[in-house]
Every structure is written in structure tokens, then in C-alpha cells.
Amino acid sequence: MSANNLPPASTVVSMLRDNGITSVRLYAPDSAALAALGGTGISVMVGVPNNVLADLATSAPAAAAWVRTNIQAHPAVSFQYLVVGNEVAGGDTRFVVPAMENVQSALAAAGLGGAINVTTSISQATIAVHVPPSAGEFTNESKPFLLPVLQFLERTGAPLLANLYPYFVYTYNAAGDLDLNFMLFTAPGTVVQDGEYGYQNMFDASVDAVHAAVERLGVSGVDVVVSETGWPSAGGEAASVENARTYN
Numbered sequence: 001m002s003a004n005n006l007p008p009a010s011t012v013v014s015m016l017r018d019n020g021i022t023s024v025r026l027y028a029p030d031s032a033a034l035a036a037l038g039g040t041g042i043s044v045m046v047g048v049p050n051n052v053l054a055d056l057a058t059s060a061p062a063a064a065a066w067v068r069t070n071i072q073a074h075p076a077v078s079f080q081y082l083v084v085g086n087e088v089a090g091g092d093t094r095f096v097v098p099a100m101e102n103v104q105s106a107l108a109a110a111g112l113g114g115a116i117n118v119t120t121s122i123s124q125a126t127i128a129v130h131v132p133p134s135a136g137e138f139t140n141e142s143k144p145f146l147l148p149v150l151q152f153l154e155r156t157g158a159p160l161l162a163n164l165y166p167y168f169v170y171t172y173n174a175a176g177d178l179d180l181n182f183m184l185f186t187a188p189g190t191v192v193q194d195g196e197y198g199y200q201n202m203f204d205a206s207v208d209a210v211h212a213a214v215e216r217l218g219v220s221g222v223d224v225v226v227s228e229t230g231w232p233s234a235g236g237e238a239a240s241v242e243n244a245r246t247y248n
Helices: 009-018 031-037 050-058 060-072 090-109 143-156 166-171 202-216 241-247
Strands: 023-026 043-048 078-086 117-122 127-129 160-163 192-194 197-199 224-228
Touching: 009 031, 023 031, 031 043, 043 050, 043 060, 050 060, 050 078, 050 090, 060 090, 078 090, 078 160, 090 117, 090 143, 117 143, 127 202, 143 160, 160 202, 166 202, 197 202, 202 224
Parallel strands: 023 043, 043 078, 078 117, 117 160, 160 224
Antiparallel strands: 192 197
């Protein structure tokens, strides 16, 4: 939605349906996109943009108005997740949980509390240890922010969303000297042995590392949903159309 020469939302929704795509992520509640998605049965993950978190965190009426305008106004849309902030960093992290609380209360007041999960989406950069996955751990900088987030999710039964890019693990050498094939799902066999579990690709390892990192903070029962992934086709080390095609 940030490109030019885009087809209208109705055409995009037709393409989604023609290709059997049953869920979609919107980074903001675009009214034309939501109108086109209404009545399709496609489940929608919609973002509460980072630039409104402070308002929603400090004002329950503002959160109620946001939910009324962007969620209740589209009763035919199958909302699944409300993503309160995407890869929030720095001082703005203090707004995430209060905003989640106010949005959750607004949904409950609207009779939608049991139907829509309120969560947030974290960056790959919050993970300090990727391999072995059982040693997965969040960075020291992110732990104070993530613990209350995870406690909220544990209490409400919502999953943690994670943007996971093996590309960044590879280019930042964040998991040691691991082969490119491990990143691209093309390794012929187990590359990382972790107890009884053998890992053939970085994607699976990253998912399990997030699970381990969550448990290491003393939180249990919080699922992990991958909310972004991909591989660049240009502009960096190992970035090529061929590698992007292989990964995708």
C-alpha cells in the first residue's frame, strides 16, 4: 500500500480470493481496503500505528473512539488481530501496554472482546540468542519492555507477533558462521542439533528461539505468530531475485 500505480482495493481482494489467500495484514486501518474485505471471510490483522500509541495509552476515550471509527465501523470484516504498534523502540515502548489495555477495554465495551486478539509485533532485533533455539533469549534492552507485554498476552490468551527475517540473522552474523543454505531452506540435512531437535533452517530455529525467550522471562502459554518475513531481491549482501524466490 506504500507503492505507486496500485490497483484498487476491490481488485486486490479478488486476487487474494483467486489465489486462496485467507488472511491479510494491514499496517493501518485503511477504509477502502476494509470496505473491500468486508463479507469475504478473509481474516484481517490490522495495525494501530505507532504514531497514535501515546494518545491511546493516555486516554481511554481516545482508544474507544479509535475502535469505534476503525473497527466497529466495519462489522462485516473478520478482524483477527489488532496489532498495537509494530517494532516499537526507544521511549515509545512505555506506551505499548497501556495502549493495549485501553484498546482491549474498548473492544470489550463494544462487545468484541472475545473475538479479536490485542497484541503487538516485535522486531528480530529484540532477540539476542538465536541458536541453539533452546538458549533463545531477548536482548537486555528489550526485556523490561517485553515482560509486561507478555504478561498481558498471557492474561488475555493472545499470541505474540514476531517479524522474523533469517536474512538479517545471516547478514549481521547474529547466529555465528552459519551457511546461506540454512537461511534459504536449501540445506540438505540437519545443521543445528539442539538436544533431541534437529534444525534444517533458520526460520524454524528463530520461531523456537522466541518461544524459549518468552519462557526464559517466566511466561508460559503464549503462542508465537510470524507477522513478517521475507528476503530482499537487491541492495545488500546475498540479496538477489534468485535468493528471494528461493526463500519465498
